[in-house]
Amino acid sequence: MFKKIIFTVAIAGLACSVSYAQEERDLNKEVKVKTAYQPKINKSKRIGELPVVQDTATFTPSFSYFIQTKPLAVGFSPALIPAARIVGEPLQSINSHALTLAGGNYSTLFGDYRFNNQRSKISDFGIHIRHYSTNGKLELENGRKAKPDWKEQLAEVYGSVYLDEGKISGKVYYEHKGYDFFGFPAEDDVAANYVDLFPYTEQVQNRFGLNAEFLTAFKDEEKLNFGVGLQYEHFTDDIYVTENDVLISAEAKIRRGDGFWSLKSSFDYFATDGITSMEELGSMFERNTLVWNLNPQYSLKTGNLNLKLGLNTVLAMGDDSEAKLYPDIAVDFEAIDGIMTLFAGLDGDLKMNNYNDIIAENPYVYSGLNVVPSNQKYRLFGGVKGSLSSNSSFKLSAEYSSVDDQYFFMQRNAGAANADYFGPTYSNKFDVVYDDISLLRLGAEVSVGWTDKLELNSSVWFNKYTLDKQAEAWHKPEFEMNVNATYAFTNDLDFQAGVNILGERPVSMGSTVKTLDAVYDLSIGANYRLNKHFTAFGKVNNLFADKYYQWDGYPSQRLNFLLGVKVVF
Numbered sequence: 001m002f003k004k005i006i007f008t009v010a011i012a013g014l015a016c017s018v019s020y021a022q023e024e025r026d027l028n029k030e031v032k033v034k035t036a037y038q039p040k041i042n043k044s045k046r047i048g049e050l051p052v053v054q055d056t057a058t059f060t061p062s063f064s065y066f067i068q069t070k071p072l073a074v075g076f077s078p079a080l081i082p083a084a085r086i087v088g089e090p091l092q093s094i095n096s097h098a099l100t101l102a103g104g105n106y107s108t109l110f111g112d113y114r115f116n117n118q119r120s121k122i123s124d125f126g127i128h129i130r131h132y133s134t135n136g137k138l139e140l141e142n143g144r145k146a147k148p149d150w151k152e153q154l155a156e157v158y159g160s161v162y163l164d165e166g167k168i169s170g171k172v173y174y175e176h177k178g179y180d181f182f183g184f185p186a187e188d189d190v191a192a193n194y195v196d197l198f199p200y201t202e203q204v205q206n207r208f209g210l211n212a213e214f215l216t217a218f219k220d221e222e223k224l225n226f227g228v229g230l231q232y233e234h235f236t237d238d239i240y241v242t243e244n245d246v247l248i249s250a251e252a253k254i255r256r257g258d259g260f261w262s263l264k265s266s267f268d269y270f271a272t273d274g275i276t277s278m279e280e281l282g283s284m285f286e287r288n289t290l291v292w293n294l295n296p297q298y299s300l301k302t303g304n305l306n307l308k309l310g311l312n313t314v315l316a317m318g319d320d321s322e323a324k325l326y327p328d329i330a331v332d333f334e335a336i337d338g339i340m341t342l343f344a345g346l347d348g349d350l351k352m353n354n355y356n357d358i359i360a361e362n363p364y365v366y367s368g369l370n371v372v373p374s375n376q377k378y379r380l381f382g383g384v385k386g387s388l389s390s391n392s393s394f395k396l397s398a399e400y401s402s403v404d405d406q407y408f409f410m411q412r413n414a415g416a417a418n419a420d421y422f423g424p425t426y427s428n429k430f431d432v433v434y435d436d437i438s439l440l441r442l443g444a445e446v447s448v449g450w451t452d453k454l455e456l457n458s459s460v461w462f463n464k465y466t467l468d469k470q471a472e473a474w475h476k477p478e479f480e481m482n483v484n485a486t487y488a489f490t491n492d493l494d495f496q497a498g499v500n501i502l503g504e505r506p507v508s509m510g511s512t513v514k515t516l517d518a519v520y521d522l523s524i525g526a527n528y529r530l531n532k533h534f535t536a537f538g539k540v541n542n543l544f545a546d547k548y549y550q551w552d553g554y555p556s557q558r559l560n561f562l563l564g565v566k567v568v569f
Contacts, residue, residue, distance in 0.1 A: 094118060095533075095568045102537075102564025106136025106557050110564065125159040138182070138555050139547070146182035149202070153177075166216045175207040181364060183428045183553030197412060197427040198366045204238035205359065221255035235356045239367035240274035240284065243356050259300040266293045270354050276368030278412075278431075287370060289318040291352060295328060304334035314350045320373050324350050327378070336386070344382035350375055353407065358432075362409050364551055366429040375404040391449035399441040407432040408474040410508050411552055428553055433474070438466040453488040472506035472513060475551065479503030479518075492529040496539075498522070507552040519548040535566040 100112040115127040133151040140146060156173035180202045215227035231247040249266040272287040297310035310328035326348030334341045353371040383397035412431035443461045450456070461480040465473035481501040488494045502519035525539035538561065545559040 091119070097569050098566065099569075100564060100566045102562045104560060104562040106134050106560055108132075108134040108136070108560065108562060110562060121162070123159065123161045126157070128154070128156045128158070130154040134557070136557065136560075138557065140182075140184050140555065141553065142184060144184065146180070146184075148179055148182050150179045151177070165218050166214065168212075168214050170210070170212040172210045173208070175205075177205040177363075179203055179363060181428050183364065183551070183555075195425055197425040198429050200239055200367070203363065203367070205363075206236050206238065207233060207356075209233035221260075224252055224254045226250070226252040233356070237274075237355075237359065237367050240276060241272065241355055241368050242274055243270060243272040243354065245270040245354070245356065258302060259298055262297045262299070264293070264295040264297070267291070268293070268352075270352070270356075272355050272370075274368050275355070275370045276366065284368060287319050287354075289316055289320045289352060289354075291316045291350075297328065304337070306330075306332045308345075312347065312349065316350065316352070316373070320352065322350060322373060322375070324348075324375065326350075338387065340384060340386035342382075342384050346378060346380050348376050348378045362430055362551065364428070364430050364554060365409070366412060366427070366431065369431065371407050371432055372405055372434070374406050377402045377404060393447045395443075395445040397441075397443045397445075399439075399443075401439050401441075402437075403439065404436045405434045406437045407434055408470065408476065409551070410474050413510065430551070433470060435467045435470045437468070437473070440464040440466075454485070455487075456483070456485045458483040472508075474507055475505050475516075477503035477505050477518075494527050496523075496525040496527075498524075502548075514552075516549050516552065519550075520544060520546055521548070533568050535568075536564075537566065538563045 096116055096118060098112075098114045100110070102110040104110075109131065111129075111131045113127075113129045117123070117125040131151075131153050135147050135149050135151075137145040137147055153176040154173065156171060158169075158171040160167055160169040181200075209232060211229070211231050213227065213229040216225045218225050227250065229247075229249045231245075231249075233245045235241075235243040235245070245268070247266060247268045249264070251262065251264045253260055253262040255261075268291045270287075270289060273284075275285050275287050277283045277285060292313075292315045294313040294315075295310055297308060299306070299308045301307075308328070308330040312326040312328045314322065314324045314326070316322040327346045329347070330343070330345035332341050332343035351374045353373055355369065355371075358369060358371050359365055379399060379401040381397060381399040383395065385393070385395040385397075387393045409430045410433055412427040412429055441461060441463055443459065445459045446456070447458075448456045459480075459482050463476065463478050463480070465476060467473060479501070480503065481499070484496070484498040486494060486496050500519065500521040500523075504518050505516045507514050507516055521541065522543040523539065523541045524543060525537065527535055527537045529535045540559065540561045542557065542559050547555060547558060549555050
């Protein structure tokens with residue numbers, strides 16, 4: 001064992017000596033470094049995500065405080081202020097009486113008086129009396145001059161009583177009208193060679209009537225609002241005709257959901273005595289007719305859409321037996337809020353054409369003229385309306401209708417002579433002829449208020465008649481225009497101007513057709529307020545002094561004026 005140890009030590013010592021000797025031999029050697037030393041540092045290990053600590057413990061804060069009040073003594077006491085009261089503007093006194101007096105050329109006189117009661121929460125009451133007359137000579141087509149001797153008088157009393165949830169109103173009136181049949185045909189010296197077919201030269205009309213009506217006014221629209229009315233008129237023409245007309249009407253309306261249900265009904269009975277038969281000259285007969293109208297409707301407003309659906313039932317009994325059913329439909333849609341609305345509809349009607357209505361349209365018809373009912377089978381209409389500003393509005397519309405037995409006025413220039421004469425005759429009075437027609441009407445209406453002082457209103461209509469039998473639509477114009485303007489120059493002075501244009505109208509001259517010239521009627525006027533009681537005014541019509549005819553053979557006045565004063569007290 002000891003030998004092994006000695007041997008090991010010897011070996012180790014030999015190795016060390018060899019190594020040392022080797023080092024000693026290498027110390028004098030030259031070492032060349034061929035490449036630069038590039039140290040490398042190993043990347044450290046990084047944690048990829050931040051640690052998240054989820055705390056499951058909860059904490060609810062709790063507060064508890066107490067304020068101990070302590071009064072603060074002050075030595076100031078505010079002064080007492082009396083309670084404020086809203087005081088309305090004092091009511092201005094109103095005047096109960098208004099009197100207007102005026103006169104002009106053509107021996108024209110005008111007077112108008114009105115009375116109204118003072119302010120009242122329970123009733124209104126008024127009286128109205130009016131007179132108008134003119135009798136200046138007018139030049140006829142044959143060069144002769146004639147006086148129309150036109151006069152009108154009106155007297156009426158009216159009033160209303162206001163109930164808690166309703167109103168009662170009524171009116172009683174009397175109207176008188178008189179004039180001459182001053183027109184003559186165009187032929188020269190016709191009166192010297194012919195005798196008038198109708199042996200009277202003047203006409204007088206008298207109307208007496210009364211109206212009464214009761215209407216409810218419940219604020220709750222789901223309650224039934226209704227109304228009833230009564231109208232009566234007695235008419236005579238002081239030659240042959242007497243006519244009585246009684247109208248009883250009723251209506252009811254109630255709201256259910258978003259819509260309204262309504263029902264209108266009326267009974268109209270008229271009896272006309274003194275109807276002249278041209279087929280049997282000298283004989284007269286009566287016309288008695290009862291007309292029942294029934295018109296149920298449903299109306300609905302949803303958003304910008306308004307809709308009305310209804311039926312108009314007309315049942316005529318007596319001398320004019322008819323039974324008709326017409327649609328009553330209307331719809332409008334507000335396409336642009338407050339600016340433009342589109343509208344359309346479809347309806348129809350049966351017009352009875354009683355004598356009182358006909359003579360009011362044309363006063364120069366012969367006494368006892370009988371006009372059969374006109375059946376407007378349908379009327380289709382539509383258009384657009386709206387406003388371009390707060391003080392301007394417009395309406396563009398189109399209508400197309402089909403009418404059976406539409407009447408047209410023509411002078412009665414043929415027929416048997418009167419009972420005491422069998423020679424040639426003439427007539428300056430009007431009869432009617434009939435035709436089944438289609439009518440297209442295109443219209444535009446504009447109202448503009450450029451400023452607080454200037455306002456303009458205008459309307460234009462174009463009419464296109466399509467006829468079956470007649471050669472022309474007698475006395476009907478194709479073009480109509482009306483323009484009116486008002487300008488307030490000061491608070492006390494204002495001016496008016498107007499233009500009325502009526503296109504050419506065809507009239508029959510036996511086998512030939514004549515055309516009445518177009519009408520261009522320019523009018524101007526002014527009002528000057530002297531004080532709160534007196535106002536002076538003036539108006540000039542037909543400023544161009546145009547000689548025009550509204551009815552064949554009957555010229556209108558040329559330049560005519562009216563000057564007057566209005567007194568309020």
